[in-house]
Amino acid sequence: MTARPANAHQARLLRLLRDGGPGSRAQLGDQVELSRSKLAVEIDRLLDTGLVVADGLAASRGGRRSHNVRLAPQLRFLGVDIGATSIDVAVTNAELEVLGHLNQPMDVREGPVAVFEQALGLAAKLRSSGLAPGGFDGAGVGVPGPVRFPEGVPVAPPIMPGWDGFPVREALSQDLGCPVLVDNDVNLMAMGERHAGVARSVDDFLCVKIGTGIGCGIVVGGQVHRGATGSAGDIGHIQVEPDGRPCACGNKGCLEAHFGGAALARDAEAAARSGRSPELASRLDTHGRLTAADVAAAAAAGDPASLALIREGGNRVGQVIAGLVSFFNPGLVVIGGGVTGLGHHLLASIRTQVYRQSLPLATGNLPIVLGELGPTAGVTGATLLITDHLFSPAS
Amino acid sequence: MTARPANAHQARLLRLLRDGGPGSRAQLGDQVELSRSKLAVEIDRLLDTGLVVADGLAASRGGRRSHNVRLAPQLRFLGVDIGATSIDVAVTNAELEVLGHLNQPMDVREGPVAVFEQALGLAAKLRSSGLAPGGFDGAGVGVPGPVRFPEGVPVAPPIMPGWDGFPVREALSQDLGCPVLVDNDVNLMAMGERHAGVARSVDDFLCVKIGTGIGCGIVVGGQVHRGATGSAGDIGHIQVEPDGRPCACGNKGCLEAHFGGAALARDAEAAARSGRSPELASRLDTHGRLTAADVAAAAAAGDPASLALIREGGNRVGQVIAGLVSFFNPGLVVIGGGVTGLGHHLLASIRTQVYRQSLPLATGNLPIVLGELGPTAGVTGATLLITDHLFSPAS
Numbered sequence: 001m002t003a004r005p006a007n008a009h010q011a012r013l014l015r016l017l018r019d020g021g022p023g024s025r026a027q028l029g030d031q032v033e034l035s036r037s038k039l040a041v042e043i044d045r046l047l048d049t050g051l052v053v054a055d056g057l058a059a060s061r062g063g064r065r066s067h068n069v070r071l072a073p074q075l076r077f078l079g080v081d082i083g084a085t086s087i088d089v090a091v092t093n094a095e096l097e098v099l100g101h102l103n104q105p106m107d108v109r110e111g112p113v114a115v116f117e118q119a120l121g122l123a124a125k126l127r128s129s130g131l132a133p134g135g136f137d138g139a140g141v142g143v144p145g146p147v148r149f150p151e152g153v154p155v156a157p158p159i160m161p162g163w164d165g166f167p168v169r170e171a172l173s174q175d176l177g178c179p180v181l182v183d184n185d186v187n188l189m190a191m192g193e194r195h196a197g198v199a200r201s202v203d204d205f206l207c208v209k210i211g212t213g214i215g216c217g218i219v220v221g222g223q224v225h226r227g228a229t230g231s232a233g234d235i236g237h238i239q240v241e242p243d244g245r246p247c248a249c250g251n252k253g254c255l256e257a258h259f260g261g262a263a264l265a266r267d268a269e270a271a272a273r274s275g276r277s278p279e280l281a282s283r284l285d286t287h288g289r290l291t292a293a294d295v296a297a298a299a300a301a302g303d304p305a306s307l308a309l310i311r312e313g314g315n316r317v318g319q320v321i322a323g324l325v326s327f328f329n330p331g332l333v334v335i336g337g338g339v340t341g342l343g344h345h346l347l348a349s350i351r352t353q354v355y356r357q358s359l360p361l362a363t364g365n366l367p368i369v370l371g372e373l374g375p376t377a378g379v380t381g382a383t384l385l386i387t388d389h390l391f392s393p394a395s
Numbered sequence: 396m397t398a399r400p401a402n403a404h405q406a407r408l409l410r411l412l413r414d415g416g417p418g419s420r421a422q423l424g425d426q427v428e429l430s431r432s433k434l435a436v437e438i439d440r441l442l443d444t445g446l447v448v449a450d451g452l453a454a455s456r457g458g459r460r461s462h463n464v465r466l467a468p469q470l471r472f473l474g475v476d477i478g479a480t481s482i483d484v485a486v487t488n489a490e491l492e493v494l495g496h497l498n499q500p501m502d503v504r505e506g507p508v509a510v511f512e513q514a515l516g517l518a519a520k521l522r523s524s525g526l527a528p529g530g531f532d533g534a535g536v537g538v539p540g541p542v543r544f545p546e547g548v549p550v551a552p553p554i555m556p557g558w559d560g561f562p563v564r565e566a567l568s569q570d571l572g573c574p575v576l577v578d579n580d581v582n583l584m585a586m587g588e589r590h591a592g593v594a595r596s597v598d599d600f601l602c603v604k605i606g607t608g609i610g611c612g613i614v615v616g617g618q619v620h621r622g623a624t625g626s627a628g629d630i631g632h633i634q635v636e637p638d639g640r641p642c643a644c645g646n647k648g649c650l651e652a653h654f655g656g657a658a659l660a661r662d663a664e665a666a667a668r669s670g671r672s673p674e675l676a677s678r679l680d681t682h683g684r685l686t687a688a689d690v691a692a693a694a695a696a697g698d699p700a701s702l703a704l705i706r707e708g709g710n711r712v713g714q715v716i717a718g719l720v721s722f723f724n725p726g727l728v729v730i731g732g733g734v735t736g737l738g739h740h741l742l743a744s745i746r747t748q749v750y751r752q753s754l755p756l757a758t759g760n761l762p763i764v765l766g767e768l769g770p771t772a773g774v775t776g777a778t779l780l781i782t783d784h785l786f787s788p789a790s
Contacts, residue, residue, distance in 0.1 A: 227724020231756045238718040323633040329622020361551045361626045
């Protein structure tokens with residue numbers, strides 16, 4: 001895809017077709033403030049670029065039948081969502097429907113070179129399976145740490161040794177032969193849930209991702225708030241216990257040191273070894289290690305120690321979210337990430353804390369819900385990011 | 396003032412003249428994207444409305460000398476800033492210069508009728524002193540609690556019995572005979588500091604007001620973030636101590652229960668009575684009660700108990716601000732409100748907490764400073780609010 005919209009009207013039309021799917025000229029006309037003749041001109045120009053194609057006659061609305069148009073069906077976008085311990089790679093069409101999706105365990109601490117080798121391998125696999133025969137028209141990438149957004153460079157990521165300053169955008173763009181944008185993984189999850197999930201069309205909300213670590217996507221007026229240095233939403237290092245556990249960041253008592261996938265696994269193994277949980281002990285025997293999924297399964301089987309771990313973790317994260325709700329007064333809180341496998345036990349503890357600690361005015365009409373898209377939230381947000389860029393007038 | 400700008404260009408010109416003062420047509424032309432002839436048309440129309448007047452010839456920039464224009468010098472705006480225990484009323488011209496300013500003790504718990512009687516009395520005094528002979532062209536009002544912004548109605552304010560749902564905007568507008576807008580006092584302080592104080596031209600920052608209670612103004616992209624129900628920034632009820640002191644809101648361990656003007660006065664009186672501070676005891680004997688100002692004076696005199704109270708309070712509020720900095724990644728934090736009389740001792744404790752607890756990426760280039768405008772921050776923000784409204788095209 002080398003063509004770009006020539007002006008703001010064309011950009012708006014492309015995004016409407018991306019978000020709403022194929023539409024008639026008449027339907028598009030209802031959504032943009034353009035005269036009929038100007039609309040026709042812009043659509044004809046988009047047809048000329050090949051970004052948009054005709055798609056048959058629309059259903060009659062009375063009068064002459066209007067032609068349908070849609071985004072070119074061969075456009076392909078790549079979404080890459082790098083977590084701390086796994087990687088998701090997906091290919092979508094221009095309407096951001098996930099056509100194929102692969103997930104693999106991965107260790108972000110191996111550094112960018114090894115991780116991107118893996119990402120490119122997965123992308124090649126999707127491509128060669130016939131999902132993207134012509135290659136990719138653009139790619140969005142999420143990394144589990146703060147990003148200097150305009151340059152697409154991770155900065156000082158606490159859990160990502162070797163990534164500081166690595167030119168992700170530039171390097172991947174060369175390897176893939178297409179434009180690439182990079183953002184924090186949590187921001188992409190938030191925008192993914194806004195595009196196609198539980199936060200659909202919500203303009204102001206928080207999306208808390210509880211994976212190995214914990215972060216928060218902040219959406220204000222439909223846009224991600226990245227903060228002065230790109231580290232907004234870094235709630236994993238909010239102190240929850242004045243003299244609490246030592247954290248990887250060098251401080252004590254950070255939220256992440258007490259809850260999240262890594263802390264939960266550690267606590268679960270301690271419960272298994274101490275004899276407090278025969279259920280977890282038997283799982284530890286079988287697998288050699290424990291994860292949040294083991295705690296979820298043990299809790300589902302009624303294991304009191306696992307239930308207590310979830311409750312305590314939910315209280316911790318709920319305490320932090322309560323503060324954010326008082327501060328930010330969001331209209332919706334979405335909980336996502338790997339630990340959502342803990343499901344409704346976790347959600348119940350979080351809700352209890354927030355509804356107890358924040359003032360009624362802030363919580364009176366505040367849904368706190370699990371994300372809907374699971375592992376495709378991040379990759380959807382990633383393809384949204386790059387198409388937002390490509391469906392803007394080249395400047 | 397009955398005229399309103401007829402279009403967005405006129406609105407922009409009015410705001411430029413408000414924020415930049417008198418200017419030549421040529422200077423204005425540099426700041427708006429209008430052809431010379433269109434600019435002349437819009438300025439002539441503004442001259443016709445009487446909102447703008449000619450102001451002599453501008454200094455030469457080579458070529459024909461341009462005419463200066465300015466906002467009509469007789470325009471007057473009223474700013475009312477209602478705190479928990481005092482009220483500020485000021486009159487400004489259209490460039491928001493404070494021409495007169497009165498402050499009185501007041502008790503917000505006496506309810507809206509009594510408080511507005513007092514406010515209107517002060518406004519009448521300013522008016523009759525010759526500062527606003529023609530009355531007011533608009534008024535902005537700040538109240539110390541959440542506000543349903545479009546209607547100008549306080550909602551469920553914890554420290555303001557009798558105010559819930561009181562139609563402030565409507566009632567005052569009738570009494571003053573001019574348009575009125577109402578907002579939370581902390582939001583107005585933030586916008587006042589942005590207009591004329593330490594946050595001048597900063598687009599993303601937090602303004603923490605420590606008065607009787609504690610609140611936070613959140614500015615994103617130059618706009619106040621009010622939240623889903625108008626309660627954004629309500630950080631006084633963030634829990635800082637799991638089983639801490641009982642708070643007026645019904646919870647335990649809220650920030651406000653441990654620090655702020657009210658908590659500090661209580662702690663100071665306890666220190667005076669227990670014999671821990673002879674300095675405070677002698678002030679209590681003299682005044683019958685203690686305030687933050689007494690603690691400030693005692694600390695300046697080297698009283699260890701007062702210094703400890705300030706340090707401890709600064710640690711508490713610093714702990715909360717550290718969390719907000721991790722979450723929001725602001726470019727600037729402004730500390731304002733009555734308790735800023737505690738000055739640099741307080742600031743030092745806050746900074747220590749924030750720089751210790753938040754990650755370096757968020758604090759690396761983060762000034763934490765005292766507000767510059769003191770008691771005129773709120774009234775300046777109030778007149779900014781109403782002129783923003785009046786200098787918009789009537790819809």
